[in-house]
Amino acid sequence: MQQAINSVDGVGIAYRVIGEGPPLLLAHGTALSSAIWRAFGYVKALRSEYRLILPDMRGHGRSDTPHDPESYAMDLVVGDLLAVLDALEIDRVHYLGYSFGGRVGLSLAVSAPERLRTLTVGGGSSRPQAGSFDKLFFPGCIDVLDNEGMTAFLDQWNAHRTWPLDAATRAAFDANDTRALVAYLRRSETEPGVPDAALEALDLPTLLFAGSEDRPRLSDTRRLATLIPGSRLAVIDGFDHATTVAASAEVLAVVKPFLAEH
Template structure:
């Protein structure tokens, strides 16, 4: 993997580049890594049409993982995305982010819209995130991860799920440093979100998709679609975890959107 250095705090962000063509950055969700895009079939489907840029976000995968929550402030995370584009010499790229990756994309679109060709947000939210991990995983999940480690976190989450945790997701979670992930989660829950006025000012071609059973994000996604001028909305089968795994369904709407822009 290659590495880009954030010039503000010196954190190194690992990323992989696959394929040729117009650059498309794919940004994973919480506690995952760039490996999910291969595991779920996105790389195979897209590599012949796009240059895929696959980062491990700070605190995840092979990127640096500081242990201070302040190191995960959203302006620093946005800086990581821009540092990768600078490292590759790209003025602009298409952007697709899921869950946390979607929130990052909204923040990049707000801070540096000239660096994006399009914005695709899956299972995202612009709202403040206090308590979001308890709703996404299980009550008290950050404390369990902090006190008992990743195995206890995954076992407890699995017990709360309606379907068993898939091997690719478990492997991605296991690859993280729990202390870094706790720091990221503590900071993420303090983030104020993206104001409605900022969403209303986004002029990039924007696609929003969400699972029909994603009770956490369905309403938020519909609300963002109403606020972002000209945004397209796709509601797909699935919940927050399974929607991104169904790459065929996702790409059936993302593919035509990218081709149109």
């Protein structure tokens, strides 16, 4: 993997580039890494048409994993992705982000819209993030991770789910630096979200999607569709927040035509 450095705080961001064509940056969700894009079939499906830019978000995968919660402020995370684009000397990209990656995409779009050709956000939210992880995982999840570790976290999350965790997701979570993940989660809980007025001012082709069973994020995604001018909304039938990103055939059935138009 290659590495870009965020000049603000010196954090290193690991990334790889695969394929040929217009650049498309894929940003993964919480406690995952860029490896999911290959594991779930996105790389195979897109590499012949796009130059895929696959970063590991700070605190995840092979990127640096600071243990200070303030290292996970959203402006720093947005700066990480800009550092990757600058290292590659790429002015503008298509953007596909899921969950955490979707939230980062919304923030990137309002702070540096000139760097994006299109914006695709899956399972994202512009709302203040206080309490969001209790809804996505289970009540008290950050304290369980902090005090009891990843195995207890995964077991309790699995017990609260309708469907069992798939092996790929469990393995990806288990590979994390727990202290870094706790720092990221605690800092994320303080994020104020993206102002409605900033979203209403966007002039960027935007696709929004969420699973039909993603109760925490489907309503947030529908709300985003009312705020972002001209945005499109797709509901992926039969999947919840954890399983939607793994449903690559269903997701790409709506994403690929959108990208092809632009």
